[in-house]
Amino acid sequence: xxxxxxxxxxxxxxxxxxxxxxxxxxxxxxxxxxxxxxxxxxxxxxxxxxxxxxxxxxxxxxxxxxxxxxxxxxxxxxxxxxxxxxxxxxxxxxxxxxxxxxxxxxxxxxxxxxxxxxxxxxxxxxxxxxxxxxxxxxxxxxxxxxxxxxxxxxxxxxxxxxxxxxxxxxxxxxxxxxxxxxxxxxxxxxxxxxxxxxxxxxxxxxxxxxxxxxxxxxxxxxxxxxx
Ligand code: CTP
Ligand code: CA
Numbered sequence: 001x002x003x004x005x006x007x008x009x010x011x012x013x014x015x016x017x018x019x020x021x022x023x024x025x026x027x028x029x030x031x032x033x034x035x036x037x038x039x040x041x042x043x044x045x046x047x048x049x050x051x052x053x054x055x056x057x058x059x060x061x062x063x064x065x066x067x068x069x070x071x072x073x074x075x076x077x078x079x080x081x082x083x084x085x086x087x088x089x090x091x092x093x094x095x096x097x098x099x100x101x102x103x104x105x106x107x108x109x110x111x112x113x114x115x116x117x118x119x120x121x122x123x124x125x126x127x128x129x130x131x132x133x134x135x136x137x138x139x140x141x142x143x144x145x146x147x148x149x150x151x152x153x154x155x156x157x158x159x160x161x162x163x164x165x166x167x168x169x170x171x172x173x174x175x176x177x178x179x180x181x182x183x184x185x186x187x188x189x190x191x192x193x194x195x196x197x198x199x200x201x202x203x204x205x206x207x208x209x210x211x212x213x214x215x216x217x218x219x220x221x222x223x224x225x226x227x
Contacts, residue, residue: 009219011052016093017045018086018132020060022079024106026124027115034101035183038062040148041099043211045071048095051215056093058085060100079103079129086132090143095218097146098133099172101183105129137167144169144222152177156191163193170194170221172214180204190214194221 005011019041024032042064045057049068057066057073060082066073074089076082079102090096105126115122133147147168149159152175159173173191176182181189181204188210192200194217202213 007050008052010048010095010215013048013053013095014056014093015045015048015053015095015097016056016058016086016089017041017048017097018058018060018082018100019045020062020064021101022060022082022103022129023077024079024103024129025110026107027111027113029114032103032106033061034103036060036062036101037184038064039184039186039207040188040211041097042066043207044097044099044214045073047208047211047215051212051219053095056089058082058089058100079106079132083130083132083135086136087139090136090139091141093143095144095146095222096136097148097218098136099148101150102132103129131166133168134166140167144218144225146170146172146218149173150176150182156193159191159193160197163195168195169225170218192217 020038021034021036045055046068049055049070055071057071059073059075074085076085106129108125108127145168147166149162149171151158155173155175159171163171171193174182178189180187186206187204188207189204190202200217202210
């Protein structure tokens with residue numbers, strides 16, 4: 001082929017990506033969320049589109065913007081809405097990447113009116129959200145399923161446990177304690193491990209560069225599987 005073939009290494013592929021945090025309301029003015037900026041997931045969406053893929057991006061509330069016309073962005077707020085959107089789009093995609101930082105807990109009761117302060121403590125009862133990635137792993141039919149793991153201790157061990165438990169084809173481990181890694185910043189340090197436990201360490205780089213490297217690894221693993 002010509003020179004462009006190499007750069008358009010996801011030509012014809014459908015890629016589903018989730019990015020950003022979720023937001024769990026407790027009353028009309030208050031919510032629980034986390035430090036995810038959405039930068040890693042949006043960088044993956046842009047890089048996949050540049051590589052020729054049709055991208056669907058399920059985005060939690062972030063200030064990130066999409067520029068490539070081949071990205072269909074769907075905005076959601078809660079973990080439950082992300083669950084619905086991911087499942088609605090799952091079957092029609094070849095590669096599914098869950099870069100989002102999903103709330104593990106949400107308030108059990110969402111108050112219709114703004115809570116008034118009172119003397120003493122306010123206890124907010126929290127309940128578990130669904131594990132979206134685990135549920136996708138259960139209904140997988142040929143999709144190449146990639147998770148992220150945010151770890152502050154024993155990153156590889158914890159990441160490998162998630163890879164197995166969630167029936168993933170690969171996991172991207174974020175050691176959030178490493179210099180230049182994790183939330184909010186423009187750089188990251190990650191380790192990519194596929195289900196055969198082949199391990200690739202990607203040293204400190206911009207989230208854009210890391211996105212392209214990750215998609216290259218994913219495309220190679222996908223090719224090996226099809227053969
Ligand atoms: N994830 C998900 N649904 C959830 C929680 C997490 O789909 N309710 C996904 C994330 O998008 C990520 C992966 O699971 O791709 C790992 O998320 P992480 O928070 O690192 O792991 P958890 O399984 O939530 O375990 P813990 O937070 O206890 O380490
Ligand atoms: Ca979690």
